[in-house]
Amino acid sequence: MxxxxxxxxxxxxxxxxxxxxxxxxxxxxxxxxxxxxxxxxxxxxxxxxxxxxxxxxxxxxxxxxxxxxxxxxxxxxxxxxxxxxxxxxxxxxxxxxxxxxxxxxxxxxxxxxxxxxxxxxxxxxxxxQARLPGSLRLAERVRLRSGLSGAAPAVARRRAPAPAPPPRRRVKAAPAQGLLLIGTSTGGPPALDALLSRLPADFPWPVVVAQHMPGSFTGPLSRRLDRLCALTVTEVTHPMPLSPGNVYIGKGDADVIIGIRPDGPVVMAAPSLPEHRWHPSVDRMVDTAMQHVAPERLIGVLMTGMGSDGAEAMTRLRDRGGRTIAESEESAVVWGMPGELVRRGGAQVVAPLEQIADRILDMVGHS
The missing domain is CATH 3.40.50.2300 (Response regulator)
Structure with a gap:
């Protein structure tokens, strides 16, 4: 029970x-x-x-x-x-x-x-069945159980100024050499905090994120991530050219897809399709990316979330020469989506959350 x-x-x-x-x-x-x-x-x-x-x-x-x-x-x-x-x-x-x-x-x-x-x-x-990290607020819990006064009340913590993001450097608007695709669901916002905040301002590929959320949530999510990250984070509400130095958050209650214009690939919001249960759909994001970007220039990352969204398309991506990363069970809050990618044989790399940014940087040749 x-x-x-x-x-x-x-x-x-x-x-x-x-x-x-x-x-x-x-x-x-x-x-x-x-x-x-x-x-x-x-x-x-x-x-x-x-x-x-x-x-x-x-x-x-x-x-x-x-x-x-x-x-x-x-x-x-x-x-x-x-x-x-x-x-x-x-x-x-x-x-x-x-x-x-x-x-x-x-x-x-x-x-x-x-x-x-x-x-x-x-x-x-x-x-x-979610896995709460053993380190979650561990120092505060230890102080509380020891009778010390170091555990600040929630309201005080929420009013503390947010840490300053890493400095942003202007990235030349050169054509992107590749595209990083990230899919996540349950437990995703903190995982995105941890991953995206570790990517440097001169990260050479655009990043597109499908996080299962309602439409009223993805705007606040993108603004929060923009404050935390060296990259510029934007919610996708209209067609936007894919440029290095940018993270594009798919708008909730819709799908985020990759298209093509005369001057190059674009990311855009599209009405959700009934064959995809969760939105923005990770499967649809990856499939549309493969239609316009060579698979070998794509990296797919599937992180915490229930269900299997993204596993099918990222398995196809790996089969066609793309690279894929699945968050490991040890760090995922819910190992549904990344676990399904592993079970299908579609994960080239399986790594805990704290190592994923380094794996991505190695794949794009960033030193």
Whole structure:
């Protein structure tokens, strides 16, 4: 049985979510009305996974998440609104240790819960198996358990200035020699932080990213990454020429594809296709890239995420002479997508997250 703790101040939301998971037959469900009650349930209920609303009285979701990760780390799925403000707070939650999020329906929840139920169950079930890094906020946890005062409250940490990104150097607008394609899903935003922040400003290839997210989330994600990275990070909302020194984040709820114009390859947003379940689709991104860029000038990187999106296309990429990297099980929050690439024999390199940037730099010949 999977022990699920539902934390939400809305009695209706607790009841509807509880009904969805109870119907699965392998969930034991507990409830909390706010962050204070959730912390009490950590020891009493000992959940395997938690769904955590962001806006609650007494203790909000971010403050509660902060305490969970310090006192008893557990996979947490945030319950977020689809607004940009909700997206920004959700990205903060990822930095505190959340592994995924579910979005509240835009209409009355009681009208949409049955449609959303399969996706909710899939996300929470995957999160229950998520691997939380043993190093996650380890120093703070040790200080807390030792009775020291070094663990700063979440609000204080969120107000601290972000570290300055590496200096940016102007890259000549020369034709790109190749293209780096990155696909990720569950656990992806922190993984993208870790990978992209290690690529230098003079990285010689454009980078295109397909991160499974709603459309209101990818703009805030791209702006956050732009602050952290030496490369310029932009959300793809219209056709854009592919230029070195740039990272292009596919817009959520659409697909990110590679096309061709008289002056060279471009990246653009395209309406999602029903044959692809997750969007932006990694498979579609890689397949369209192979139509316009020689496979030997492509590198595909598949990182943490549930499901198998990207594994089929990146296996084809390797078969045609391209190079591929799969994040290893030891570092992936969910080893679904990269694990499937490995099982299909499509991964040329399997490496933990902290080594992937160095592997990419070796492949492009950057010294």
């Amino acid at each position: 999977i022990r699920l703790l539902i934390v939400d101040d809305s009695p209706l939301m607790r009841r509807l979510l509880g009904r969805v998971f109870a119907a699965e037959g392998d969930f034991e469900v507990g409830y909390a009305r706010n962050g204070v009650e959730a912390l009490e349930q950590l020891a009493l209920f000992e959940p395997d996974v938690i769904t955590l609303d962001i806006h609650m009285p007494e203790m909000d979701g971010l403050a509660c998440l902060d305490r969970i990760m310090l006192e008893r780390p557990c996979p947490v799925v945030m319950v977020s609104s689809l607004t940009e403000a909700g997206a920004s707070v959700t990205l903060e939650a990822f930095q505190l240790g959340a592994v995924d999020f579910i979005t509240k329906p835009e209409r009355a929840v009681s009208l949409e819960i049955d449609t959303l139920a399969p996706r909710l169950v899939e996300k929470v079930r995957a999160a229950s």
